[in-house]
Amino acid sequence: MTKEKEDNNRDDPMQIDSNRVPTGSLLTDYLRIYYGKFFPYTDMFKWLAYGNDGKHPGCDSSYFGRREFSFTINSDIDEVYLRFQSFFNASEMETSIKAKCPTKIDIGAVYTVDPAKRHAYAQSGFNPIERELVFDIDISDYDDVRYCCSGADTCLNCWPLMTIAIKVIDTALREDFGFSHILWVYSGRRGVHCWVCDSRARRLSKEQRSAIADYFHVYKGGENSLKKVTFSGPLHPFLARAYTDVLKNEFEKWVSTQKLFEHEERFHKILQLIPDESVVSELAEKWQGNSVRWEHLKHMLQSGSKKTQGLRRCIEEIVFSYTYPRLDIQVTKGMNHLLKAPFCVHPGTGRICIPIDPKKCEEFDPTSVPTVAQLIEELNANASIGADNYVEKTSLAASVHLFRTCFLEPLIKTCKDELENAYNTKIQQTKDSLNW
Numbered sequence: 202m203t204k205e206k207e208d209n210n211r212d213d214p215m216q217i218d219s220n221r222v223p224t225g226s227l228l229t230d231y232l233r234i235y236y237g238k239f240f241p242y243t244d245m246f247k248w249l250a251y252g253n254d255g256k257h258p259g260c261d262s263s264y265f266g267r268r269e270f271s272f273t274i275n276s277d278i279d280e281v282y283l284r285f286q287s288f289f290n291a292s293e294m295e296t297s298i299k300a301k302c303p304t305k306i307d308i309g310a311v312y313t314v315d316p317a318k319r320h321a322y323a324q325s326g327f328n329p330i331e332r333e334l335v336f337d338i339d340i341s342d343y344d345d346v347r348y349c350c351s352g353a354d355t356c357l358n359c360w361p362l363m364t365i366a367i368k369v370i371d372t373a374l375r376e377d378f379g380f381s382h383i384l385w386v387y388s389g390r391r392g393v394h395c396w397v398c399d400s401r402a403r404r405l406s407k408e409q410r411s412a413i414a415d416y417f418h419v420y421k422g423g424e425n426s427l428k429k430v431t432f433s434g435p436l437h438p439f440l441a442r443a444y445t446d447v448l449k450n451e452f453e454k455w456v457s458t459q460k461l462f463e464h465e466e467r468f469h470k471i472l473q474l475i476p477d478e479s480v481v482s483e484l485a486e487k488w489q490g491n492s493v494r495w496e497h498l499k500h501m502l503q504s505g506s507k508k509t510q511g512l513r514r515c516i517e518e519i520v521f522s523y524t525y526p527r528l529d530i531q532v533t534k535g536m537n538h539l540l541k542a543p544f545c546v547h548p549g550t551g552r553i554c555i556p557i558d559p560k561k562c563e564e565f566d567p568t569s570v571p572t573v574a575q576l577i578e579e580l581n582a583n584a585s586i587g588a589d590n591y592v593e594k595t596s597l598a599a600s601v602h603l604f605r606t607c608f609l610e611p612l613i614k615t616c617k618d619e620l621e622n623a624y625n626t627k628i629q630q631t632k633d634s635l636n637w
């Protein structure tokens with residue numbers, strides 16, 4: 202859109218229907234305005250430069266330029282996928298995004314050399330050397346345990362599955378692995394993404410990433426059946442904590458929101474998880490015309506009677522099968538897997554991929570996430586606001602603020618400290634070698 206056309210839009214606002222999801226050329230028009238006025242280029246640059254902003258003598262000024270970005274561009278005829286885009290600084294990134302107006306921006310790894318010039322270095326090696334540790338969780342992977350929605354759809358009844366995933370994974374990343382710079386992002390429709398950005402996480406090898414993915418991956422051998430786990434001895438401390446602190450209570454709520462024991466077809470699925478025919482038939486009989494089925498089940502399996510002694514772990518297995526996070530582990534294992542950038546617009550819903558505060562994740566409501574149409578409407582309603590504070594006057598402000606205060610500022614502080622320490626060590630080593 203030309204400058205003139207854009208200004209005309211301000212004077213004569215587009216008719217915006219904020220409930221309608223824009224498609225085709227309307228989506229492109231909306232994206233142009235979004236990338237022109239809302240996308241937080243400077244914050245994104247600060248994040249992905251990790252302190253290498255050219256200001257400190259110890260910083261690596263080539264760092265940001267070696268990061269792969271990838272754009273999905275929709276024309277009238279087809280979808281074009283541009284990989285290995287790279288930018289030297291924030292303004293180069295801004296110019297390119299505004300010009301190409303991608304429907305999706307993905308972030309890849311940091312490579313040994315500038316990805317755009319990779320062909321020139323094919324001989325000497327073009328390899329990923331740094332990458333955030335990432336997690337991708339899609340609610341569509343839970344279709345066998347949710348009854349309100351399926352596929353890409355989600356509602357406030359099933360969204361708690363994502364809240365559970367955030368709580369369980371976030372706690373383990375902090376307490377078990379000692380990471381502290383963790384960004385959670387709403388994917389715009391069906392799930393959440395997690396970016397672990399500590400320098401130690403970014404430098405993990407493929408093998409170390411696999412080991413971490415395996416740590417979280419408790420569904421072994423049960424991918425295609427509802428029973429996802431079989432526990433024998435005592436639970437691993439991580440799983441025991443997840444169970445006690447999160448899963449147990451959340452499953453109780455899940456029982457009521459999904460009416461798990463009110464419909465025969467639903468409670469039969471749960472009975473199938475009990476590997477003892479006689480217990481199953483006793484329960485099925487008791488449940489005829491009875492409404493406290495879940496209470497019965499717990500009471501019976503936990504009674505310690507001779508009959509149920511082999512079934513002590515069964516309640517935990519049921520709870521884990523229904524609520525434990527289901528990860529796309531290939532995304533976590535890979536070094537050069539692409540993951541959608543925060544603050545993108547989801548083309549299917551028009552919603553912005555905003556950060557989620559893990560400390561308040563139960564307050565996050567995917568149905569109230571601002572859409573690109575809503576932001577433009579808010580902009581039009583404030584036609585007199587100055588160019589510097591478009592975002593401040595709209596419902597995107599809280600998300601940008603959250604990104605800065607909870608994630609970016611503490612991260613940059615750590616990065617600067619690390620740069621300073623590495624630089625001082627290097628200076629000291631030089632001095633020592635001269636003294637010698």
Ligand SMILES: [Zn+2]
Pocket residue numbers: 347349350354355356357358359360
């Ligand atoms: Zn739902």
